[in-house]
Amino acid sequence: MSAAPRSRAQRRGDTEHRLAHDIDVWVASASADGAPYLVPLSFDWDGEALLVATPADSPTGRNLAATRAARVGLGHTRDVSMIEGEVEVLEIGALPRERGERFAARTGFDPRALAAPYRWFRISPRRIQAWREVNELPDRELMGGGRWLV
Amino acid sequence: MSAAPRSRAQRRGDTEHRLAHDIDVWVASASADGAPYLVPLSFDWDGEALLVATPADSPTGRNLAATRAARVGLGHTRDVSMIEGEVEVLEIGALPRERGERFAARTGFDPRALAAPYRWFRISPRRIQAWREVNELPDRELMGGGRWLV
Numbered sequence: 279m280s281a282a283p284r285s286r287a288q289r290r291g292d293t294e295h296r297l298a299h300d301i302d303v304w305v306a307s308a309s310a311d312g313a314p315y316l317v318p319l320s321f322d323w324d325g326e327a328l329l330v331a332t333p334a335d336s337p338t339g340r341n342l343a344a345t346r347a348a349r350v351g352l353g354h355t356r357d358v359s360m361i362e363g364e365v366e367v368l369e370i371g372a373l374p375r376e377r378g379e380r381f382a383a384r385t386g387f388d389p390r391a392l393a394a395p396y397r398w399f400r401i402s403p404r405r406i407q408a409w410r411e412v413n414e415l416p417d418r419e420l421m422g423g424g425r426w427l428v
Numbered sequence: 429m430s431a432a433p434r435s436r437a438q439r440r441g442d443t444e445h446r447l448a449h450d451i452d453v454w455v456a457s458a459s460a461d462g463a464p465y466l467v468p469l470s471f472d473w474d475g476e477a478l479l480v481a482t483p484a485d486s487p488t489g490r491n492l493a494a495t496r497a498a499r500v501g502l503g504h505t506r507d508v509s510m511i512e513g514e515v516e517v518l519e520i521g522a523l524p525r526e527r528g529e530r531f532a533a534r535t536g537f538d539p540r541a542l543a544a545p546y547r548w549f550r551i552s553p554r555r556i557q558a559w560r561e562v563n564e565l566p567d568r569e570l571m572g573g574g575r576w577l578v
Contacts, residue, residue: 302505302506303505304454304501304505306466306499307464308458308462308463308464309458309462310461310462311460311462312458312459312460312461312462312491312495313458313497314457314458314464314491314498314499315464315499316466316499316501316510317510318501318508341462344462345462345463345464347462347463347464349464349466350466351454351466355453355454355468356452358468360467387562412537
């Protein structure tokens with residue numbers, strides 16, 4: 279039996295907590311001609327965008343650079359925040375040093391140290407939804423057009 | 429510190445165990461013009477394909493019907509099986525009754541009972557990869573062209 283549905287304000291708080299403290303997200307992307315891709319990636323959150331790193335020539339790296347669009351799953355299948363975002367692409371040396379240090383400290387992974395050519399991808403949320411079970415499908419919209427609705 | 433990497437045979441066994449026993453997967457799809465989508469869905473496994481159900485007019489329902497391609501995440505971000513599959517679309521009444529009963533019993537969700545027009549989507553794996561941490565990225569290919577490689 280499901281718990282009572284959370285308020286939208288509570289869901290925003292829970293989502294912000296995950297953005298500040300979780301380490302991994304699911305990143306869905308697509309090629310320009312409609313082939314879906316999905317991988318788990320580590321991320322950092324700077325208060326405005328999710329920062330991830332992946333090889334420039336990986337499917338995710340190519341898709342994000344081509345379409346500048348991602349849909350991100352944060353949390354678990356029964357306690358999820360879904361984030362649709364616009365993607366900014368940064369060469370690996372273009373990020374301020376302290377932001378790279380912060381990413382490496384949070385995730386335990388430093389893409390600046392690798393031989394393979396990685397890129398940074400900053401995903402700025404435009405739409406956020408959050409729900410746990412079916413009884414939370416109403417009121418799941420928390421952000422639209424890049425603005426919190428609650 | 430990571431555990432020693434699993435053999436490919438062990439990863440196949442772990443993947444088959446999840447297919448037989450897990451309830452939820454992450455389903456990534458894309459529109460024909462390259463907009464990614466992602467949702468968690470409940471599934472059943474009949475030994476050959478994953479069966480999911482979602483509204484015909486939802487983004488996932490429209491994408492899967494248009495492109496017939498899905499990439500599915502099974503498990504967790506640090507213990508994942510990634511499945512690329514071909515999608516068969518079935519109207520809600522077209523599935524044999526016992527298969528619908530089995531889906532409802534496993535997932536606790538019966539899309540046949542809903543007023544909204546749902547469809548079934550059978551996702552037949554063509555490629556499967558499985559890894560936990562970075563040390564398992566080698567040897568992650570378990571199925572290609574619809575055939576087990578191990």
